[in-house]
Amino acid sequence: MLIGEVAQRSGVSARMLRHYDSLGLVRPTGRTGAGYREYSSEDIRRIFHIESLRSLGLSLRDVKRALDDPGFAPSELVDDLIRQTRERIAGETELLTRLRRIDAAEPASWEDVLQVVALLQALGSKSAGKRQSAAMSSVEEVPVPVEALVEAVLNETDPNVAGALRWALAQSGDDGLALLAEGLGSPVAEVRKRAVQSIAEIPNGEVTALLLDALANPDVVVRRYAALALGARGVADAVPTLIDMVVEGANDVDAADALSALASRPALADQIATGLIDRLTHGTAESSARRRLTQALADIPGATTSRALADLSHDEDPGVALTAVYILGIRDAR
Incomplete structure (x- = not known):
């Protein structure tokens, strides 16, 4: 079978088949009288094997080792591919989250986009001062999506920054209440505590219902903060x-x-x-x-x-x- 027909049947371009040939991955068994590459059924089977392994994320070098080295064990390589894939998914998920947050800010120009990106980066900064400044700017300058503020406040360990983030959330109205309510069910005690503190500072009638539910929370710290907030109300x-x-x-x-x-x-x-x-x-x-x-x-x-x-x-x-x-x-x- 000539290279054009192989390309048509296998879905692998003729250019890629020539590349495989140059790498020694799959060499046509024969040549026609005119010198054209001629692939046997065994060659075509190897092409499909190559494509199957590539679909798992293997490099062409690893594909060649897998097919040609009888002592090449797949377990270590597959474990490495799993790790790489998880890292890639985590990176793509983080990018998707960032894009959604930028979209939620409804930027009118690329200047707005850059400002939102800068604020989101500042909220994740290692510097407490930068995080606090970003929290204040999210209200006074460029609005940051409430989802980003909730994530930041639930993970914030610095009390001054946490106070600024709670203030920023309170200014955003009740948009973050549902996400904060989810925080009350977190397996992490500190996250539950930050969630109820943030809920308590939002001046909204719906907050009272959430705080009443929190009075029955299994976490005694959540119950206590809810009680203090309800008492004030x-x-x-x-x-x-x-x-x-x-x-x-x-x-x-x-x-x-x-x-x-x-x-x-x-x-x-x-x-x-x-x-x-x-x-x-x-x-x-x-x-x-x-x-x-x-x-x-x-x-x-x-x-x-x-x-x-x-x-x-x-x-x-x-x-x-x-x-x-x-x-x-x-x-x-x-």
């Missing part, structure tokens, strides 16, 4: 978790402040006082926890609190009794 559902925080000594001052703010609503004051008193009476015997609960009663108005403090002023724990006496003195002086 005046949501009564946060009360039990806030009281738990006082008992456990976890951000207990912030939790007590949130309870105090909630107690400014008369309908909630007695509920909060009753919850604190119940934990004092039945919930814990630990002295430090009882003192924290007593201190938390200080800014809870109402007769229920006053009666409880009067009882606590005679508590068998001197620390609790002295704290109650001190608080009563302040309340009487008001």
